[in-house]
Structures are given as C-alpha cells and as structure tokens.
Amino acid sequence: MLSMFKTLVSQKELTEASIDPILQKYKDNLISKNVASEIATKLISAVKNKLVGQTIGTFSSIKKAVFNGLEESLVQILTPRRRVDILRDVLHAKGEGRPYSITFCGVNGVGKSTNLAKICFWLVENGFRIMIAACDTFRAGAVEQLKTHVHRINGVHADSVKLFEQGYGKDPATIAMHAISAARDQGYDVCLIDTAGRMQDNEPLMRALAKLIAINRPDAVLFVGEALVGNDAIDQLTKFNKSLANHSQSNNPRLIDGIVLSKFDTIDDKVGAAISMTYTTGQPIVFIGTGQTYKDLNSLNPKAVVNLLLR
Amino acid sequence: MVLADLGRKLTTALRSLGNSPVINEDVLKKCLKDVQSALLEADVNIKLVKQLTDGVKKQIDLDNIGTGLNKRRVIQTAVYKELCRICDPGVKPWKPTKGRSSVIMFVGLQGSGKTTSCIKLAYHYQKKGWKCAVVCADTFRAGAYDQVKQNCTKARIPFYGSLTEPDPAVIAYDGVETFKKEKFDIIIVDTSGRHKQEDSLFEEMLQVNNAVEPDNIIFVMDASIGQACESQAKAFKDQVDVGSVIITKLDSHAKGGGALSAIAATQSPIVFIGTGEHIDELEPFETTKFIRKLLNMGDIEGLIDK
Numbered sequence: 067m068l069s070m071f072k073t074l075v076s077q078k079e080l081t082e083a084s085i086d087p088i089l090q091k092y093k094d095n096l097i098s099k100n101v102a103s104e105i106a107t108k109l110i111s112a113v114k115n116k117l118v119g120q121t122i123g124t125f126s127s128i129k130k131a132v133f134n135g136l137e138e139s140l141v142q143i144l145t146p147r148r149r150v151d152i153l154r155d156v157l158h159a160k161g162e163g164r165p166y167s168i169t170f171c172g173v174n175g176v177g178k179s180t181n182l183a184k185i186c187f188w189l190v191e192n193g194f195r196i197m198i199a200a201c202d203t204f205r206a207g208a209v210e211q212l213k214t215h216v217h218r219i220n221g222v223h224a225d226s227v228k229l230f231e232q233g234y235g236k237d238p239a240t241i242a243m244h245a246i247s248a249a250r251d252q253g254y255d256v257c258l259i260d261t262a263g264r265m266q267d268n269e270p271l272m273r274a275l276a277k278l279i280a281i282n283r284p285d286a287v288l289f290v291g292e293a294l295v296g297n298d299a300i301d302q303l304t305k306f307n308k309s310l311a312n313h314s315q316s317n318n319p320r321l322i323d324g325i326v327l328s329k330f331d332t333i334d335d336k337v338g339a340a341i342s343m344t345y346t347t348g349q350p351i352v353f354i355g356t357g358q359t360y361k362d363l364n365s366l367n368p369k370a371v372v373n374l375l376l377r
Numbered sequence: 378m379v380l381a382d383l384g385r386k387l388t389t390a391l392r393s394l395g396n397s398p399v400i401n402e403d404v405l406k407k408c409l410k411d412v413q414s415a416l417l418e419a420d421v422n423i424k425l426v427k428q429l430t431d432g433v434k435k436q437i438d439l440d441n442i443g444t445g446l447n448k449r450r451v452i453q454t455a456v457y458k459e460l461c462r463i464c465d466p467g468v469k470p471w472k473p474t475k476g477r478s479s480v481i482m483f484v485g486l487q488g489s490g491k492t493t494s495c496i497k498l499a500y501h502y503q504k505k506g507w508k509c510a511v512v513c514a515d516t517f518r519a520g521a522y523d524q525v526k527q528n529c530t531k532a533r534i535p536f537y538g539s540l541t542e543p544d545p546a547v548i549a550y551d552g553v554e555t556f557k558k559e560k561f562d563i564i565i566v567d568t569s570g571r572h573k574q575e576d577s578l579f580e581e582m583l584q585v586n587n588a589v590e591p592d593n594i595i596f597v598m599d600a601s602i603g604q605a606c607e608s609q610a611k612a613f614k615d616q617v618d619v620g621s622v623i624i625t626k627l628d629s630h631a632k633g634g635g636a637l638s639a640i641a642a643t644q645s646p647i648v649f650i651g652t653g654e655h656i657d658e659l660e661p662f663e664t665t666k667f668i669r670k671l672l673n674m675g676d677i678e679g680l681i682d683k
C-alpha cells in the first residue's frame with residue numbers, strides 16, 4: 067500500500083519508459099479482441115505520442131492515464147464525423163419525387179442479402195414501399211433467396227415490397243438501372259440493390275461493381291463486412307474503395323458511404339473488426355447485424371464496444 | 378499462393394539472423410518478435426503465437442549451441458518444428474472406401490462456404506468415378522434448397538431436399554436412406570450455418586448428426602476469419618466429432634492464418650482448400666507440403682535432421 071502510494075505521488079510526467087509496458091499489454095489485448103494487428107500497432111503508437119510528456123495530477127495513476135488516453139482514441143475512431151440518416155434522406159428523395167437507392171457490396175458470404183432484407187423490413191416498418199433489385203445474377207439461389215424474403219415481408223405488410231429480377235447471367239448494372247426506373251414509375255420510395263459477393267482482388271468483378279455504381283450513382287453505397295473478419299478487413303475496404311475510385315471514370319466517384327457490420331452476434335467480446343473497419347475508411351458503421359431474423363438489426367454503441375475492447 | 382504473405386515475412390525474419398554478425402539474446406528477441414508479428418498479421422490466434430515463440434525459446438540455449446552458423450541453424454529449425462507442431466494434428470485424414478456408402482456431413486459458421494464446398498466435393502469425387510449425391514438439410518437459409526438444386530443440376534449430381542419439411546434431421550435421414558438404398562458411394566449432407574452462441578442451432582446440429590451418423594464431419598472455415606476462429610472451431614468440435622477441415626476463399630489475399638488456429642482447435646487436418654466460386658476450384662491439401670511452401674523452405678529444409 068505504502069509503495070503504491072509512493073509511485074502515485076512521485077510520478078508526474080508520463081515517460082515512454084513508464085507507459086510502454088502498459089501500452090504493450092493493451093496492444094496484445096486489442097489484437098486478441100480481433101483488432102487488426104497493424105491497426106493496433108498504429109493506434110498504440112499514436113496514443114503513446116499523445117501521452118508522452120503529459121503531466122498527470124499527483125493522485126492519479128499512470129495506468130489510469132493510459133486507460134483514459136486509449137479510451138478517448140477508440141471512442142473517437144468509432145464516433146462518426148458524419149451521420150448517415152437513411153430515414154431522413156429517404157424522405158428528402160421522396161420530396162424530390164424520386165426513389166432513394168442503396169447498393170450493398172462486399173466479399174462473399176458476409177451477409178449482404180440477409181442484411182438487405184433486414185433493412186428492407188425496417189424501412190417497411192417505417193412506412194416506405196421498397197423495390198429490391200436482384201443484381202446478384204451469378205450465385206446459384208441468389209434470386210430465390212430474395213424472392214423468399216419479399217414473400218415473407220409481404221406476408222407481414224401486404225404489398226410493401228417488390229422484387230425486380232431478370233434471372234441469372236444478365237448484366238447487373240443494367241438490371242439496377244431498370245429497377246431504379248421501375249421504382250420511380252411505380253411509386254416505390256426506396257430501391258435496394260443486392261450485388262454478388264466478390265473478392266477484393268478479383269479485377270473483372272471489381273470492375274463490374276464499379277460500373278454498376280458509376281452508372282446508377284446510388285444515394286448510398288453500403289459495404290457489408292462481417293465482425294468475424296481479421297486482418298483482411300483492411301485489405302477488403304481499401305481495395306473496394308480503390309476500385310470504385312479507379313474504375314469509375316469520373317472526377318467525383320461514388321465511394322463507400324457506410325458500413326454494415328454483420329454477424330456481431332457470433333464474436334462474444336472480440337469486437338475489434340469495428341475498429342479495423344472504421345479506422346481504415348473513416349466511414350461510420352450504419353448498422354450492425356446481430357442475428358438472422360429481421361429484428362436483428364441495430365446501431366452500434368461506441369461506448370459499449372470500447373468497454374469490451376479495454377476489458 | 379496460400380499464406381504467401383506470411384511465408385515471406387517469416388523467411389525475412391529468419392534471414393535477418395543471417396545478417397547480424399553475432400547472435401545474442403537481443404538478436405534472437407528481435408527475430409522472434411518479427412516472427413510474432415508475421416503470425417499475428419496473418420490472423421493466427423494470439424495464444425498460439427505466444428505458445429509458438431515460447432516453444433522456440435525453450436528449445437534454444439544460446440550459450441550452449443556453438444556460434445554463428447550453428448546458432449542460426451538451431452533457431453531456424455526450432456521455428457520450423459514449432460510451426461509443424463501447430464499445423465500437423467498428427468491424424469490421418471479420413472478417406473472413403475469403395476463398396477460401401479459413406480456419409481459426409483458439413484458444418485460451419487454462416488456463410489463460410491459449406492454449400493458451395495459440398496457441391497465442389499461431390500464433383501471432385503464424381504470425376505474420380507465415385508457415385509455421389511448431396512442432401513440439403515438446410516431448412517433455414519432463404520433459397521438454400523434452390524442453391525443446391527441449381528448447382529447440382531448443372532453438374533449432374535443427384536440431390537435430395539424438401540421445401541415443405543421443416544425438420545432438417547428428418548430431411549437428412551430420408552435423404553441419406555434414399556441414397557444408401559441406391560448404393561451411392563458418397564452421400565454429402567449440407568447443413569445450415571450456425572454459431573456457438575445460439576444453443577438451439579447447436580442442438581439442431583447434434584440432431585442431424587444423430588440422424589445420419591456421418592462417417593466424417595467436415596468443418597468449413599472462411600480464410601479471412603480472425604481471432605474468433607479458435608473458440609468457434611472448438612465449440613463445433615465439442616458438439617460433434619469434426620474430423621476434417623476445409624478452408625474456403627483462399628483465392629483472396631486473405632491471410633489464412635486462422636486456418637492454423639482451426640487445426641489446433643479441432644485437432645483435424647485440412648483436407649481441401651477452396652480457391653474460387655466455381656465448382657472445380659477445390660484443391661486437395663497436404664499440411665507438410667504446405668508448411669514447406671509456406672516457409673519457402675528450400676534453404677532451411679536441408680538443415681532439418683530427418
């Protein structure tokens with residue numbers, strides 16, 4: 067007790083030597099919670115730079131100062147500079163007499179179609195009518211998957227959703243274009259565009275996605291990434307954005323506007339992908355997927371995530 | 378190549394030993410630190426990484442292993458050995474036998490690539506002359522049966538499923554019995570995606586398991602998975618008798634180190650890897666060859682005492 071008290075009163079300025087061991091422990095902890103290791107490293111060294119040289123009050127501990135510094139940085143990463151308010155924007159587009167459109171993209175199997183269906187259900191519950199564009203014309207069963215969701219949602223709210231599909235093999239960009247104009251003609255408020263999963267390094271497929279987005283200029287481009295993903299999160303987001311920029315042939319390309327973080331229910335306290343993704347893009351996590359039913363769609367609570375990361 | 382990135386970084390870390398005039402505690406520490414970050418960046422479980430480097434340290438007594446070249450040799454060998462220990466569960470992979478029906482059940486997390494891999498595997502064996510069929514026991518995922526139906530139809534693989542029966546165990550049993558009667562060699566059972574946090578889903582997996590009594594259970598894992606891999610893989614293994622692992626989506630630049638954690642957690646060998654969405658993009662996998670490739674072991678291999 068006495069010796070602890072001594073260190074408390076004798077330390078006033080934070081030095082590299084005094085905070086480094088504590089920060090290293092936090093770094094390992096962040097990595098074990100699934101923050102990409104490269105990002106954990108950068109984050110820790112930024113916090114170190116911020117703290118070294120700071121003086122702390124006689125009665126506060128170094129540990130506490132490090133904790134606070136790290137907590138502040140993490141909260142900052144997760145707190146969006148820009149809010150994506152879909153309901154407001156849908157109403158705005160409605161005022162302009164046009165459907166609001168969202169494109170969902172991401173690598174294979176992350177939950178694009180399922181979370182599209184959840185968001186559709188949420189929009190329907192908010193009184194909007196939705197057109198879904200079946201632009202995954204590649205993966206077997208993709209069209210029937212959406213058909214099933216449309217059928218189920220209409221079973222709860224009659225006549226609220228319609229599927230625009232042209233089967234398999236056709237050009238997704240063209241289908242999206244026709245779907246949006248059909249939505250306009252038929253008075254639908256929102257057009258949700260499902261796309262096929264693709265690996266970030268698959269040049270032809272990335273080009274095709276960029277084309278779909280460049281031609282149709284959706285109001286929002288949502289990247290769906292799963293909370294299970296490790297270090298690949300950085301590569302996925304960086305390359306999706308890069309492809310959208312490089313292949314758009316526009317000075318003002320549409321890039322990723324926000325993130326849907328899926329499968330958040332499968333990772334216990336290993337919530338680090340939330341940090342990896344927001345750190346990489348600077349874009350907000352608009353929704354988190356927390357299960358496989360329509361109700362399992364939530365918004366992210368940055369404070370709660372940070373608490374888990376620092377525990 | 379699979380895990381090429383990791384391989385390159387590990388080789389670089391080990392090479393750095395060759396660049397330093399003396400090898401002392403500090404040089405070793407730095408080298409092991411580089412090895413650690415290479416593994417962490419590749420998504421290898423952090424506990425495994427610690428185990429590995431501790432294992433290496435334990436093998437090495439810097440003061441008593443001579444000088445220069447010999448020191449380097451000992452360190453490199455130690456790293457190689459520890460990696461092998463993690464990657465090789467020491468279990469012979471299951472193989473089907475002619476003249477009897479074998480049932481293979483696929484399990485794994487949501488979206489990991491089970492359905493795609495089921496069909497790829499059926500296609501793989503079919504091409505080698507085995508009589509194969511697929512049973513779709515996923516009653517949960519929207520469009521799951523259509524996915525199996527469309528893929529199997531294209532590849533002329535017989536399939537079984539139902540749009541009305543809600544119990545996957547019933548479908549699985551009926552499907553397997555049907556194909557057994559018709560003397561199929563390999564009957565592959567596809568199941569829904571699930572995760573350990575939802576008990577009812579794990580209970581369902583056990584029921585399907587008990588209904589079909591599989592000869593082999595394959596755990597399918599996405600190459601991009603991070604630190605959650607270990608606890609999920611372990612939970613699957615605890616519930617059913619996982620015997621093999623398939624790693625999918627290795628056509629991306631995913632780091633794939635989660636794969637190593639999956640082997641450790643399930644004590645099962647990786648038998649195939651998925652390298653694309655098409656039916657023929659499945660490659661047989663051998664662990665030892667893989668590690669050698671991984672470490673670019675040309676120069677180290679000669680150093681290992683056989």
Ligand SMILES: Nc1nc2c(ncn2[C@@H]2O[C@H](COP(=O)(O)OP(=O)(O)OP(=O)(O)O)[C@@H](O)[C@H]2O)c(=O)[nH]1
Nearest residue numbers: 174175176177178179180263329355356357487488
């Ligand atoms: N536990 C859990 N499962 C989810 C969640 N979101 C999606 N899934 C499941 O993940 C699997 C894949 O979902 P899909 O929506 O088909 O994924 P996708 O990205 O459209 O897949 P592709 O179109 O094939 O690339 C399905 O089994 C979904 O039920 C989630 O938030 N939690």
Ligand SMILES: Nc1nc2c(ncn2[C@@H]2O[C@H](COP(=O)(O)OP(=O)(O)OP(=O)(O)O)[C@@H](O)[C@H]2O)c(=O)[nH]1
Nearest residue numbers: 174175487488489490491492493570626651652653
């Ligand atoms: N690029 C690539 N994609 C793959 C590979 N294996 C599967 N996929 C894709 O991953 C997505 C999910 O595959 P599925 O086979 O539907 O996954 P699943 O595990 O059956 O999904 P659930 O039944 O919903 O749990 C699909 O888009 C597949 O085409 C692979 O090796 N490489």
Ligand SMILES: [Mg+2]
Nearest residue numbers: 178179202208
């Ligand atoms: Mg989809």
Ligand SMILES: [Mg+2]
Nearest residue numbers: 491492515521
């Ligand atoms: Mg499936």
